Amino acid sequence: MDKPFFELKGISKYFAKVIANKDVSFSVNRGEVLALLGENGAGKSTCMKILYGLYGADEGEIYKNGEQIIIKSPKDAMKHKISMIQQHFSLVSAHTVTENIILGNIKGKINWAYEEQKIQDLANKYELKVDAQKKIKDLTVGEQQKVEILKALYLEANLLIMDEPTAVLTPQEIDNLMKFVKDYSKQGNAVIFITHKLKEVMSVANRIIVMRSGMVYGNVKKDKTDEYQLSKMMIEGSFEQIERDDSLNYSDEICLSIKNMSLKSKSGIPVINDVSFDIHKGEIFGVAGVSGNGQLELCMSICGAMKPDEGFVLLNDVDITNYSIKERIALGLGYVPSDRHRYGMVMSMTLAENILLKTSYSKYWKKHGLIDRKKLNDKTNKILTNFNVKAPGPASLAQELSGGNQQKVIVGREVENCGDFIIFDQPTRGLDLGAINNVHSSILNEKENEKAVMLVSTELSEIFALCDRVAIFYKGEIQGIYKTSDLDSEKIGLLMAGYKKQGDK
């Protein structure tokens, strides 16, 4: 039996607030497709970044073909023919495909025509449809990923590491990627791909490493396991399945109404195209679809951060299309944003200040012109208790909390502030299961309180568990609005990929 191609032994990595990897050991063989499976925060990316030299391990060694190697930087990794494609692509969007690929691989004077031709030939050879002269920012996400792959091929990599490669792809693009992975490994190369999606693992991997809380919990061959066993290995502790009362219906009263909304991007491409729907009081309305199909812009338009080119937004029959963000907040429009670091919280401020953030204009907080700190601290404590937030107190900084707790604070704030309508945009992305449960409970609670809820999510399980009706977004248009009970994952998958009617793929 050959020695394994690459091996990690006893890798540990400590960051300031968390143990990212503890005694991680596994190997990958030539011609093998290895899946690194685990939920968010399990430590998968960390150990691969160590293998690629982006991080330095605090303990442990790396071996190639049985001999120890030192990898201190990506340069070393590249010398050993390792290539890594990160989740957020490492591409310079203002530069062309060629400029990106030859970066770091060329010295001295550059003959642009010659290099472009070389890249184009390489792309054609591997049937990757990419134009070597195009700028990255003008490419689709799927094409950008192809550029990343092309870079690895240009470097003649033998081990390709891919971090959550399918997160932003349509089902068709996912199929293409899987085909490439199979072909590439058949040539004797190895692939490690990091994912939290069980389906993909079962379709393309030869072997699976399951990680949890920074440690390896399972190392199985694909044919010796199934999805159920894998998910058991992934999940920590037991969790209650949320009981969903299907008999609960929603009222006929319409709370939010979107009429013929359209929005074009700066380059004239329609980002939202003639979108209309209504959300009733007591309804959880899902917006499903691969991210990047206009969902973010929809949320932004509803809460007032973007102005649609056409169409109307009505809240309780009031036309709020031209209202400012401030006015909409005052009307009780709640929004839990998808990017809490960027839009949801000021991480360097205290929890109390973050609670104040949304309603700083309200007279409620003022006492003789100054902030009534007692009132604010009381309110903050109330939210911390009611929403199960693990935090020292209102004076602790937001950045000191874990991601799940931060999200709970935001959910608590929005729920407490909102009047009749609240948007949850990818509210459980990146959270551990306990936090996910908490957020789901809060969402269902709002439904019980007769609020209108819009839930934007890319996780189909979440959509099915919580939503009464769901609209599927594709390229800025609604493919259809259905009762969730009338859909199954195959149907919804087709709709997400742009197929309006049932049929073969």
Place this chain on the structure above:
Amino acid sequence: MDKKTRDILITSFLAVIMGLFLSGIMILFLGKNPISVFALLFSSMFRDGYTIGEIFVKATPLIFTSLAFAFTFKASLFNIGAQGQFYIGALTAASISLLIPHPIAIVLAIIFSFLFSGIWGGLIGFFKSRFKANEFLISMMSTYVALNFMNYLLRTVLIESKGEYPQTDSLAKSTWLFKIVPHTRLHFGFILAIVVAILIWLLLYRTTLGFRIRAVGQNQEAARMSGVNPELVFIFAFFVSGGLAGLAGVTEVNGVQHMLLQGFNPSIGAIGIGIAILANANPIGIIFASILFGALQVGGTIMGQISGVPSSIIDLMEGFVMVFVIISYFVRNKLEVNREKKLLLEGDK
């Protein structure tokens, strides 16, 4: 006292010590004994009541210019034009006092200096809001424009009756800021500076308006999503900042010089930046740091007269202290990270 505050005080103290140490080495180049020079420096600061009063006289305008930088800094904006805003304030104060030789001029001077230098500064905020212009560059350039404007006026419209030098006549005694300690030059301006510093602190940390300014400074996008209008905040922050620097014009013209001439207080803007950095942009800390720098200036001038060590050693000292304060930010951060790592590893066992 929690660890973070303790860290800040210790590292700031060490930064000052290191700054003094390096300056001491530079003094060796002069062939003089640093220890005796420093001893002379510190003793001369406190040699009599008049000199002690001078410390606070020097600190007064510094409090205003550092508040000016700190205020915009809280909004993540950079007002490098405090020196120019000071000139505009000084011009306004002098003009009003020359026109109205009566105590009411003082009140008017305070109001209008704040207003006009505020507008001068607010323009920068406006350009940033409206045109997304780089406020760092514009504020920098605005000082040179203001300087030349002032020089021009001093040479022409405001020139003294004799017409000999580019400076104004002396201001009428009724427009002088009254002294608060007899036999010194210490005037009401110092009280004004303390009061304003406290008001700014209240504004920033105890009002919703100040909260919004800080929120914009720390996460502009989150603030915008919460209904705040960052563009208005920019304009307001620069207006207040400019106004604060302008108040230094009142204190120096009506409180110290009792006239306006070219080339006075040429670096209070730059030193104000240094003080704000040392005090971590905290208005209360700024009061103390300004007094410290004021003391250094007074001591340095005397030392220069007596010992032959040039007073520019003080500028050098201030510069070294600032550089070490920056290094101390790094050290503090590292300490914090290591502390947390240790806790983590211990918890794991």
Place this chain on the structure above:
Amino acid sequence: MLVNLLSRAIMMSTPLLFGAISEVFSERTGMMVTAIEGIFLMGAWAGFTTAYISGSLAMGLLFASFAGLLVAMLYAYLCVTLKQHQIVTGTAINILVAGLCAFLHRVVFGVPLSPLTVEPLQKIALPLLSKIPFLGPIFFNQNILTYIMYILVPLGFFIMYKTSLGLVVRSTGENPEAVDVSGINVSKVRFVTVMVSGLMCGVAGAFYSIGYLGMFTTNIIGGRGWIAFAICFLGNWNPIGAFIGTIIFGLAEAFAILMQSGASTFLPNELFIALPYILTIVLTISRKSFNVPAKLGTAYIKEN
């Protein structure tokens, strides 16, 4: 005379171009050299002092660039290695250098009775070329630094867009992570680029003291380091753009000097002195910086 004005303009452009092109390269890697005014001043002082003591202008220029390098290395250490705030650090260093130059001048020269001078750089008339009617006296009767400037512009353009070095520099400011992942040390790129800035800006500063005025005063630079800094912005982070911007400012400065020394018109002197600065403000407002390096001003932090 027009020829006189234009010749002056080219001359006054020289230090601005040295500063602006070096700033273009630094900012393309994401580093704003906010210590630029201080580096100019340090170069001016070091250049003058060395030239005065040694009697050699060449030595002066050499030590000026070396002094500029030292200041730049301090800046780079604080901002690249320690990843501190670029504007705060630059301001601190500018204050430090101002104090240092005043102090060192005292240390070395004491308080001279009359201002110390050196003979500034002589103009060298290039054979044949300087005889070309109209253009000759303007472009080809300049000092050595200006002739170097003529080479710097095309050289800068070539390096930036036609070499791997330029590609790395441009990529670093846009997406340092992409550069890191490609196996290049981001800190090294930034540190070295800032060091080169230091060398060039040191020479630029010395231009004022030993290339033009022939003496040193503590406010000899008077904000012109900042103008070079501004030209980088206005020139869109491009060597050619920097050249054009430099010429405009050189013209403004030459014009101002001419107006001041000539018969006083109905426009006040101070307006002409302030002209370059006003121009900077107007251009900064009207020019939309559409080519800002994406990560300009931010430190590259990898591990959490």
